Amino acid sequence: MTTVGLLYPGHSAEGDYPRIEALLTGVNVPIVHTDIGEDAHRVDALLEMGAPARLAAGTEELRLSGAESVVWACTSGSFVHGWEGAHEQIRGLAVTAGLPASSTSFAFVHAVREVGARRVAVAATYPEDVTELFVRFLEAAGIEVVAARAGGVVTAAEVATWGPERVLELVRAADRPGAEAVLVPDTALHTVGCLPELEAAVGKPVLTANQVTVWEGLRLAERRGAWSTELGALFARKERDGEVGERAGE
Incomplete structure (x- = not known):
């Protein structure tokens, strides 16, 4: 069993993650909901949503779940910090969680390359x-x-x-x-x-955001052999021989 821990802002489309679990063999995706503050796709609100203290609050629960990696399951609350700021955000998350860490924004970058x-x-x-x-x-x-x-x-x-x-x-x-x-x-x-x-x-x-988020967590956990024909081209691709996944934020 591979366990990918997610920090998910608020409550919106988290039902996508149990659906992914059901379509993949041997994958567990525990979710810790973070406090979003103001629900607004506005730059100031998004910067606050991804603040270090909000992310750090859920890391202990994810460690107790047996997570092998952690992903900040938010796109806008990551890329709004800019390229360097988003790197700094996940570096801080990795240190706090003591786990390989990434965000949905970096998941998109790696998934684009994967396909x-x-x-x-x-x-x-x-x-x-x-x-x-x-x-x-x-x-x-x-x-x-x-x-x-x-x-x-x-x-x-x-x-x-x-x-x-x-x-x-x-x-x-x-x-x-x-x-x-x-x-x-x-x-x-x-x-x-x-x-x-x-x-x-x-x-x-x-x-899509929830799809690439789980894929990124599996990549960080070095579990790249989880495939499903129902999860799009990203999960239908065969692992290339000898390929080693890079770490997010590098």
Whole structure:
């Protein structure tokens, strides 16, 4: 059994994680909910959401769960700090938890590389300014963003009400012929139940926040052999012979 510990902000789409557990063999994903403060996709609120004290509060519970890695299961509460600030955030988390650590933002970077994409489209629920910060984060990682669609949603609570049809609409609207993958960066959005439909609609890998978060935790725990045909191209790929996963934040 491989145990990936998650620090998840508030309560929105955490139901995606038991679904992932059910589709993977020998994977346990305990969740500790962090205090989000104000529920707002606004830069000042997002900076506070990912503050060190908020993340540190849940690390002891994750250690007691037997976690082998820990992931800050939040995209906007990571990339809003910028490339260097996001690295500092997970370095602090790793020290506090005493475990390999990462965040959903870095999970996207590593997942894009895993599926062999260089150019991507971004299908974000966020307002324009927050979406632009995610684009800059990806570009700092050497990923070309050919298009970005901002949904303009201000709160995670509203995002959590979206059904598969709205998710599909957003992904289709963001996709461009030059994109080799479509990224959906919000852990408040339910996506795990419709990954095959999303990929079929655009004919390319679709990487979503809750999906890449678990994959990143497994990568850190050096458990890269967990596969499912229901979790998109990211989990359907075969491990390349001799490949050794890098650590987030390096």
